[in-house]
Amino acid sequence: SVRRSITICPLPSDCPMQDGTEYLVETSEVPLGAVHSDQFSIAGWQMEHDDLWVLARAFSEVEALSRERISLDLWRTGAKVTPNLFISASWIQAAIIANHRRDEVSATFFIQADDSGDLYRRFLILASMDDVRKFGIELEAEIRLVNPMWATDHDA
Numbered sequence: 001s002v003r004r005s006i007t008i009c010p011l012p013s014d015c016p017m018q019d020g021t022e023y024l025v026e027t028s029e030v031p032l033g034a035v036h037s038d039q040f041s042i043a044g045w046q047m048e049h050d051d052l053w054v055l056a057r058a059f060s061e062v063e064a065l066s067r068e069r070i071s072l073d074l075w076r077t078g079a080k081v082t083p084n085l086f087i088s089a090s091w092i093q094a095a096i097i098a099n100h101r102r103d104e105v106s107a108t109f110f111i112q113a114d115d116s117g118d119l120y121r122r123f124l125i126l127a128s129m130d131d132v133r134k135f136g137i138e139l140e141a142e143i144r145l146v147n148p149m150w151a152t153d154h155d156a
Contacts, residue, residue, distance in 0.1 A: 003030045004125050006109060008092070008139055010049070010146040011039075019147040023052065025092065025111060027123045036121070038111065040091045049143050049150050051089035056143060058087045058096060059136025062105050063129055066098035091117070098129065105132040 004027070011022040021043040028035045042048060058065075069080035085096040091112035098105045105127055110120040127135075144151040 002032055004028070004123070005030075006123060006125060008052070008055075010052070010143050012146045017149075019049075019149045027109075027111070027121075040112070042090075045090070049147055050154070051087075052092075053140060053143050053154070055087045055089050055092070055094060056136045056139035058085055058094070059107075059132050060140060062096065062098045062132045062136065063100075065096065066100035066105075066129065093120075098132075100129075103129050105129055107132065 006028075007024070007026045009024045009026075011020050011024055013020040021041050023040050023042070024037065025040060026035065026037045042052070045051075065083065065085055068083055070083050071080055073079070074081060082097065082099065087094050087096070093110040095108045095110075096105060097107075105125075107125045107127070109123040109125070111123060113119040113121045
């Protein structure tokens with residue numbers, strides 16, 4: 001079987017006391033040996049790190065998502081359905097589906113593949129709820145650590 005992973009890492013600024021504006025995104029597929037690495041910038045974004053922070057928060061709150069139900073009866077069975085969560089941060093989007101009974105999460109990432117913003121690579125991850133929650137918590141902590149000025153303005 002193929003094991004897939006994704007890393008989203010905020011990069012520190014070269015200038016002391018200045019927030020970073022770059023993110024490194026790496027995807028890998030083992031044992032295929034396929035590794036893809038891209039660097040993206042949020043320089044000039046009005047929302048700064050907010051969109052990526054919300055992405056991190058979505059993953060850290062995945063257990064709460066797994067317990068939600070909406071009254072949309074697509075199958076005409078009378079059963080409520082589990083919602084999907086779609087988070088967009090310009091060059092990366094994620095569609096998250098959490099299954100409480102199976103204790104797993106399916107996350108489909110769409111990662112910008114060219115400078116035009118018209119082409120995206122699709123990357124699917126299936127992971128335990130705990131691993132996904134930890135991913136979100138760690139990403140949020142990294143965003144705050146690398147961007148102290150932004151974090152000070154956004155303390156909860």
